[in-house]
Amino acid sequence: MAESATPIDQAPDLATILAARERIRSFVRRTPVLSSPALDALCGARLVFKCESLQEIGAFKARGASNAVLSLSDAEAARGVVTHSSGNHGAALAWAAARRGIPAWVVMPSTAAAVKQQAVRQFGATVRHSDPGVDSREKVCAAVQAETGATLIHPYNDWRVIAGQGTAALELLEDAPELDAVIAPVGGGGLVSGTAIAAKSLAPSIKVYGAEPAGADDAFQSLRAGRIVPQTDPRTIADGLRSSLGDRTFAVIRTRVDAIATASEEAIVRAMRLLWERLRLVIEPSGAVPLACLLENKLPVERLRVGIILSGGNVDLDRLPWQDATA
């Protein structure tokens, strides 16, 4: 298994992403592509939506985690995997490890919501608590590695993960080969990086855009500054997009992503509700950010054919943002 695995020390190219797609084929779903004339009319463009919310774990993160887990040698795999994430990557890694039958440890703050800890434990993974800060999180991860020999699978700053995330764009372009542009949300940048490599390899003239909350616009700032500007004090409902970029994702974004757009919180909530109403999909706030950017006319896609990656659908159904007093 190790020989054909995604290299961990170099950026993936199209061949690497195609190989990742074969590797993860039995683990992940080929998600459907949907469209909505009503949303087209609202945005003045022809939109197709790649529904990664319909992965078994409800997010594209299944792809990167599967590729990383399946790229391990049998000896590495036997020692398990570890990551830090209280979001979809933690659950995805726990799930992918369970599918391969290997142990997994997920580090999250002891303050993480019980439902997020449960999302990891349901797949048999072990939750290890850290303090909220990055330092504590990395210290606990390192301790698990030292203790168990587990391989660290970073949520986004890992070429195996980035190659896996790129497989969504491969499928999207197979189902909708005539796209002029693709938009993906940007948190740590794994999805938009994989998307940019895959899409521009298949269709060199295609535009690839990242979409961020204005309240967590570190990728926008980083692209403008020409260096990684860390995200401090993110203020957004899009809880999957609060991370800072990594050196690998920034390297891809600065060379392959045409622009980063930002959306207001109001537009994110409106876009989320429109997706529920018009596509009848449960989409989390992070997944609604690309459409939110279009609702606010932040990207030059008028009358173009645009693919949007709906990244995930894990939402607290007791508390919907359009029902909050603040929304």
Place this chain on the structure above:
Amino acid sequence: MAESATPIDQAPDLATILAARERIRSFVRRTPVLSSPALDALCGARLVFKCESLQEIGAFKARGASNAVLSLSDAEAARGVVTHSSGNHGAALAWAAARRGIPAWVVMPSTAAAVKQQAVRQFGATVRHSDPGVDSREKVCAAVQAETGATLIHPYNDWRVIAGQGTAALELLEDAPELDAVIAPVGGGGLVSGTAIAAKSLAPSIKVYGAEPAGADDAFQSLRAGRIVPQTDPRTIADGLRSSLGDRTFAVIRTRVDAIATASEEAIVRAMRLLWERLRLVIEPSGAVPLACLLENKLPVERLRVGIILSGGNVDLDRLPWQDATA
């Protein structure tokens, strides 16, 4: 077009439903089939879900309405179509008529919610108001027919509509050919009738079940009595399932449907929420009734492979049943 159209005076067979599928191919979507290991574990069966909520209009009704509209001769079509429905069939017929470029009239009580009237008007159809009762509704329909020459397309007691609804089961069995049973919700019985004809023609040993709210169990009562027991005073959140059977749907159900199960309101709400959480699909209460029957162990499907038709996803997102004080 008339020669190859679905006959209006005889029950469809497999050939008729296959022809309907070809006829409506450019109008409707081939919806995906999803599964969830978590729901399998809860129900003790292997479930696959046919996601008709992902039709453009959010319901399987697109199929029957398209088949009826496309079965009209050019001369008939030019005079338009009329129906009575404040639910998904009204919107579906308006949409199908707009796609063919012909006029449509939809009769609904003047008390119907504004959002339901809007769902019809958005496709350019004309809303005609009646009083709430069946008599007034039929009188207004007849007046529109007399005035315009429009063809009445009944929501379910029409062989063209039943043939169209059967195309969902054709696709389901192509994607999941090994099913032991299929379950469809029962309102007027158009979906379960088309499903039973299609499924039992393709797989004679398959079981076909109908699922009803206990608070609107007229199909259950009718099957037991051997005659149509009209639904009076329905009490259920599943607003798509409050109708009585028609003579055509009852004729199919009594000969082709193996059993009708009923679900409590509590189970319907629980099933609806589980579908949102586990499949990340917006499913309306009516669409959750088959799963609700399984949660209450009302059907003999233990360890079997079961197809469930998720009939629709049109929901008022401001008011979710698990947030109501009564739920």
